[in-house]
Amino acid sequence: MLYFKNEIMDLNSLDWFCVVVRAGSLRNAAETLGVSAPTLSRHLQQLEAQLGNRLLHRSAKQFQLTTEGERYFNALDAGFAHLHEQVSMLADNAENLRGSIRVACPESMAVDYLHGWSLEFMQMHPGVDVSIKFALNDHQFIEDQLDLSLVVLPPTQPNLMQKKVLDTEMWVAAAPQYIEENGEPSEPGELPSFDLLTSDPQKGWAFNTPDGHFEMHPTPRYVINSIRAVVDAAVQGLGIVYGPRFYMSDAVEAGQLVRILTEYPTEMRHVYMIYADKVLLPTRVRAFKTFIEDKMQQFSHAGKHA
Secondary structure (H helix, E strand, O other): OEEEOOEEEOHHHHHHHHHHHHHOOHHHHHHHHOOOHHHHHHHHHHHHHHHOOOOEEEOOOOEEEOHHHHHHHHHHHHHHHHHHHHHHHHHOOOOOOOEEEEEEEOHHHHHHHHHHHHHHHHHHOOOEEEEEEEOOOOOOOOOOOOOEEEEOOOOOOOOOEEEEEEEEEEEEEEOHHHHHHHOOOOOHHHHHHOOEEEOOOOOOEEEEEOOEEEEEOOOOOEEOOOHHHHHHHHHOOOOEEEEEHHHHHHHHHOOOOEEOOOOOOEOEEEEEEEEOOOOOOOHHHHHHHHHHHHHHHHHHHOOOOO
């Protein structure tokens, strides 16, 4: 119970208000809570009367948060979510996680790695469900209501927690048959004369040369928004690829690709993990975060950096 303006307020009303906002409608929230929509509506009206502020603009089919409603929701929702998670953990045991996890990362990383890791985590914790969205950066983190995000571009939102979980060396390579037919560049400035393959023509190819830093933006022969597919195009002999070591090492070891320009060090690129709060992270999200961090460490130690 909470004392407010000389009255005793039931914290359930504040919790239910947060459930309504997350559910998007009174009807959905009522189903989630196992109460009738009129009962829920009456509790919200009583809450607004006690607070002395209107929290929702309601119509027959939808609602919109007022300025005060948004303020209360932002202040209370994470706390209630954490409280429910802790109560659930006390009622069960630490292995019995429940609830949804919303995560984002680049498409290639999702398909090639995070997909398998998520399936393994859900098999370990049958009460957890995972939703994966494709994203390169953290711009939509709040709007998409994400729990975690793995991004390859430096984070930009100061209110989010961030942790660099991986460094990756960039390699330049081409198929043996391509080199035999077309030769190979002797220094980075010659690259524009060759067929170039990329997943992102806006991202430069950077090198350290005796004359200092050199960076070029490729005019590619082939573009597809998947580094795995770009590496496959290089294996097929279509041109030269500049990409993360972990996507190319198997093909190089198998002789399908040959590294070139190895005397010119390339830039290091990074993977960052983004999350909303260090303290109020739900237990299931905290467990998933630790699980992914462990996978990333194993990845690095195996020499396949993400």
